[in-house]
Amino acid sequence: MTTGTVSPSGDGQQPLLSLRGITKSFGAVDVLKGVDLDCHLGQVTALVGDNGAGKSTLVKGIAGTHTFDGGTYLFEGREVNVTSPKAASDLGIEVVYQDLALCDNLDVVHNMFLGREETSGIVMDETTMERRAQETLKGLSVRTLKSVRTSVSRLSGGQRQTIAIARAVLWNSKLVILDEPTAALGVAQTEQVLNLVRRLADSGLAVILISHNMNDVKQVADTVAALYLGSLAATVRAADVTTGQIVELITTGRSGELGLAADREVLR
Amino acid sequence: MSTTIQPPAVSAEDAPERATLGSASRDYLVRVRGGDVGSLPAIAGFVFLVVLFTILRPETFATKLNWANLLNQSAAVIFIAMGLVFVLLLGEIDLSAGYTAGVGAGTLAVLLTLKGWPWPAALLAALVVGLVIGLLIGLLVARLGIPSFVVTLSAFLALQGVLLTVIGTGGTVPLRDPFILSLMNENLSPAVGWVMWVVVVAGYALVEVLGRNRRRKAGLASPSVALPALRIAVLAVLLGLMVFLFNLERAVNPAIKSLKGVPLIVPIAIVFVVVLSFVLKRTRFGQHVYAVGGNAEAARRAGINVNRVKIACFMISSTLAAFGGVLLASRANSVSPSTGGASTLLLAVGAAVIGGTSLFGGKGRIIDAIIGGLVIAVIQNGLPLITQRAEIQFIVTGLVLLLAASVDAISRRRAAATGR
Numbered sequence: 001m002t003t004g005t006v007s008p009s010g011d012g013q014q015p016l017l018s019l020r021g022i023t024k025s026f027g028a029v030d031v032l033k034g035v036d037l038d039c040h041l042g043q044v045t046a047l048v049g050d051n052g053a054g055k056s057t058l059v060k061g062i063a064g065t066h067t068f069d070g071g072t073y074l075f076e077g078r079e080v081n082v083t084s085p086k087a088a089s090d091l092g093i094e095v096v097y098q099d100l101a102l103c104d105n106l107d108v109v110h111n112m113f114l115g116r117e118e119t120s121g122i123v124m125d126e127t128t129m130e131r132r133a134q135e136t137l138k139g140l141s142v143r144t145l146k147s148v149r150t151s152v153s154r155l156s157g158g159q160r161q162t163i164a165i166a167r168a169v170l171w172n173s174k175l176v177i178l179d180e181p182t183a184a185l186g187v188a189q190t191e192q193v194l195n196l197v198r199r200l201a202d203s204g205l206a207v208i209l210i211s212h213n214m215n216d217v218k219q220v221a222d223t224v225a226a227l228y229l230g231s232l233a234a235t236v237r238a239a240d241v242t243t244g245q246i247v248e249l250i251t252t253g254r255s256g257e258l259g260l261a262a263d264r265e266v267l268r
Numbered sequence: 269m270s271t272t273i274q275p276p277a278v279s280a281e282d283a284p285e286r287a288t289l290g291s292a293s294r295d296y297l298v299r300v301r302g303g304d305v306g307s308l309p310a311i312a313g314f315v316f317l318v319v320l321f322t323i324l325r326p327e328t329f330a331t332k333l334n335w336a337n338l339l340n341q342s343a344a345v346i347f348i349a350m351g352l353v354f355v356l357l358l359g360e361i362d363l364s365a366g367y368t369a370g371v372g373a374g375t376l377a378v379l380l381t382l383k384g385w386p387w388p389a390a391l392l393a394a395l396v397v398g399l400v401i402g403l404l405i406g407l408l409v410a411r412l413g414i415p416s417f418v419v420t421l422s423a424f425l426a427l428q429g430v431l432l433t434v435i436g437t438g439g440t441v442p443l444r445d446p447f448i449l450s451l452m453n454e455n456l457s458p459a460v461g462w463v464m465w466v467v468v469v470a471g472y473a474l475v476e477v478l479g480r481n482r483r484r485k486a487g488l489a490s491p492s493v494a495l496p497a498l499r500i501a502v503l504a505v506l507l508g509l510m511v512f513l514f515n516l517e518r519a520v521n522p523a524i525k526s527l528k529g530v531p532l533i534v535p536i537a538i539v540f541v542v543v544l545s546f547v548l549k550r551t552r553f554g555q556h557v558y559a560v561g562g563n564a565e566a567a568r569r570a571g572i573n574v575n576r577v578k579i580a581c582f583m584i585s586s587t588l589a590a591f592g593g594v595l596l597a598s599r600a601n602s603v604s605p606s607t608g609g610a611s612t613l614l615l616a617v618g619a620a621v622i623g624g625t626s627l628f629g630g631k632g633r634i635i636d637a638i639i640g641g642l643v644i645a646v647i648q649n650g651l652p653l654i655t656q657r658a659e660i661q662f663i664v665t666g667l668v669l670l671l672a673a674s675v676d677a678i679s680r681r682r683a684a685a686t687g688r
Contacts, residue, residue, distance in 0.1 A: 086571065101569045103562035105630035106555075114559055115570030117552045124550055127486040134488075147489075153683060 014077055016041050016206045017062070017175055022071035024057055031057045033230040034071070039175060044197060044207045046217040046238065049227030050250050055210050058227070059177055062208075063095045064088035076174075094168035095177045102160055104153040108145065109133045111152055112167040136170045137162075140199055144192070158189025165196055169205065176200055177208045182216055194220050214243040228253035233260050307624040309675050310639045314646060321650035328653045332518035336531055340452055342645030343533045344369065344595040348616035349623075349637035350544055351588030354581040356620055357548075357561045359629025360409065360416035362582065364401070364423035365589040365616060370608025371427050372398050372590025373597035374434040377441040380448065387447045391594060398590025399583050401427070406579030416582075424613070432605055440604040443597050451536070452598040455529030458515040464535050465511045469504045476500060510534075533595070537638065540588075544634045557581060561629035592616075614669065619644050622672040628680055640672070 015038035024032040032054045039045045049055045060066045062073075064082040073080055075091055082088050088095075102111050109126070110117075112133045118125040133148050142162055145155075152160060161181050168176045178197065182190040198220045201207045211217050217224060221238040226249035233253045236245075241258070248255035321329040328334065348365050355362045362368075372394040379390035401423070408419045435441050443449065456464065476496040483489075511530055519527035548554035556577050559567040568574050589608075596612075597603045621627060622643050623636025647668055651661045 085569075097569070099565075101563070101566040103559045103566050103630070105558060105562035110555060110559075114566065115556075115572045117555055119552060122551055124552060124555060127482050127488060130488055131486050 013040060015039060015074075016076060018072075018074040018077075019058075019062075020072045020074070022058070022061065022073070023069045024054075024061060024066065025069055031230050032061075032068070035227070035230070035232045036235075037225055037232065038235070039206045039208060040223075041174070041206050042201055042204050043222040044201045044209055044220050045223045045225055046209045046211060046221035047225050047227065048211065048214075048217060048246060048250055052229075053227040053250070054230045055227055056179075059095065059179065059208070059210060062088070062175075063093060063177060089171065089173075092172060092174035093177070094171060094173040094175070096161075096164045096168050096179065096181060098179045098181075098183060102152050102164060105151065107151050108148040108155075108163055111163055112136070112170055114167070116171070132170065133166075136166050139203070140166055140169065140196060142166065142196070156189065157185050158192045161185065161189075161193050162196060165193070165200070169200060173205065175206045175208065177210070179210045180212065181209070182211070182213060190216070214246055217246065218243055224249075226250055226253075226259075228260065231260065234258045307633075307636060307639050309672075310622050310624060310636075310643055313622070314639070314643045317643065317646045317650060321646065321653065325650070325653045329650055332513060332516055333520070333527075334649065335513060336455075336518060336527075338642075338645050338649045339531055340533065340599060341649055342619075342641045343452065343537065344592040344599065345612065345615045345619055345644060346537065346637055346641035347540070347592035347595060348589045348612070349619035349641055350540060350634055351585035351592070352616055352620045353544075353625050353632050353634055353637055354548075354557065355416070355585045356617075356625050356627060357557050357629060357632050358578055358581055359561050359627075360578070360581075361420060361617070361627075362405065362416065362585050362589075363420040363613060364405065364427055365420075365585060365592075366608045366613030367424055367427035367431060368398055368401050368586045368589040368608070369593030369596060369612060370431045370603075370606075371401070371434060371593070373593035373603045373607045374431050374441070375590075376448065376594055377443050377597055377603040378434055378436075380445045381441055381443060387445045390445075391448070394590050394594055395587055398587040398593075401590075402583035402586030403579065405586065406582035409582065410575035410578040428605075428609065431607070435603055435605065440602050442602045443600075448594065448598050449601065450532060450598075452531075452533055452595055454532040455514070455527070456532060456535065458529055461511045461515055461530040464530065464538075465504075465507055468507060468538060469500065472503055473500045541634050541638060548634060553577070553580070558630060561631075563630075589616075611665070615644050615648070615665075616641075618665075618669040618672060621676055622668070626676050626680065627673060628676070643668075 017037070017039040019035060019037040022032050022035040022037075023030070035054070035058060037045075037047075037058070047055050047058070057066065061068045062082070064085045064087050067083050073082060075082075075093075080087075080091060082091065082093075103114065106114070109130050113129045118128045118132075120128075130148060137145065137148065140162075144159055144162070152163065155163065165176070165178065165181065181193050181197065185193060194216055197207060197209060201220075201222070209217070209221060218238060223235060224238050224241065224246055225235045226233040226246065228249065231253070233249045234255075236249075236258060241249075241255075245255040245258065249259050253260040348369055352362055352365055375397045376390050376394040379385040379393055380387060385393070405416070405419055405423055408414050409416045476499070480496070514530040514534075515528055517526065517528045519525055548557065556567065556572045559570070559572060560574050560577050564574055567577075593608055596607050600607070619640035620632065620637050621640065623633075623638070623640030625632030625636045625640075644665075647665060651664060655661065
């Protein structure tokens, strides 16, 4: 199926997330045609591919928004059945969506705890929430926020993205999926967010980064998984390929020795 | 969007930022410039109108009797407005609240006067009627997805018919139950008035102190003492002034019937404000109401049951409206087909919006209903003292509502413009 040549992780460590032969169809359209993907703790896996390659479908399946039609879904070595977003977050999988899903009228603390507010009795435990929010932000070395009681409407795009990411790691998550976190950001803010993504992985989480920006991918990713028309074209070490090779994988499904076998090209 | 790098400021924990009076007032100015004006225009408007009417009609407006009158006139509208705050926070509207009040009042009057029920049962029945109306509206809005504007406009028409059916062909049902009548017609004795003052001020101070201690224990930045102290002082002075004024004799001829003390509706309103504010600001449910009003999709993704929050808000709104209807009935000593009709609803929506609750959702407080309701009351009370011409009264009231909605819309635009 895939002829990706590089083993994603040389250390032989068991992957946190392991997908094998994942398929998904919407009616007559086969969106995913047997995808294999491994994600390791402490690594950023960039998921790249052109529009329609199946990135969103794959991620939504991992996060429980859709269910896969076929294939095995292994998490921490066990086969799991993720049928709802709740099931995914119970496993420790959090998704940061492109449109952020923050409430502008609430402050940073309330956004980070949205839907999972700490309570003591029937009262919200504001002090505990504020302390945990501060600890989490501090743990991620976020220093651009003046106060965690600032309303999100007064934050910059980069700061909002930071809050959304911090919210994802607040819940002892193991796998954080970021959907184009830098798409709407300026240069300096992109830098901030990418640094944060790197720190997430360095702190031991597994990160899946969906991005269209090759510079971002080259800068923070350990592994690049390129999807091409619903199949995994290749999984390569980011350091081993050039930006041009990644672009080729995205646009044609192969690049020299890498990628799908030539005969598959005919099937297109 | 700004692309400048924020200076690498020290994190909040390294140097707890103390909110001093100076920094608090600076923060407030930033908020106002950013479009978050809160209750400021309403308070300014209230002071302006009181001064204006006092200068124009010192012998009729600024009398002790009229002050009590003004409060009683506005009470029902304020209670309906407190309920509407929940619905407005979602970004929805309840146009049927006025006639929900009417149906609640009609239920109460019929059960008390015609069926001879005891007042607790009749009052409970009136509130349950409100609850059921809210449940139906909420289900239609949340489950079927019909815009609340349409659902509640239909309910507005239908409930008029229900009210007519409930009170029957007699036209007007009188109300004689002493307890229900006392709600809007009794006063606290002067001594009890001062006890209320002590309880409220001490209670507020206690909450401030406890909150401060908890934050300090958790090692969080706590605001300076000056700010809460100032808030407590302002509350003590304003409430004390009110108790003092109401405790003066205000009867035209005290020899016949003495008339003094804080109207009973004041402590009732204070209890409602405290309980409802607690629900909105301190409970998960309240937090979810703000979240749904701010970004319903974000709330849904965060695992909040958006439909349930919506239905609950409509139920709270309609139940409070029914209680407002009880107050209308208590004040009028009767229920007629026009109870809760005419401008009741618009005044209630106006009260909430003038107080600073946004029509766009996500922003508002219970206290807004009180502040805005008092502004409305001053206009409703003061204008007829200046001109008897109904057409001018209608136009002025309409313009004031429009002004409040404009302030809301403009501050929203400013907020969008300054939010990066």
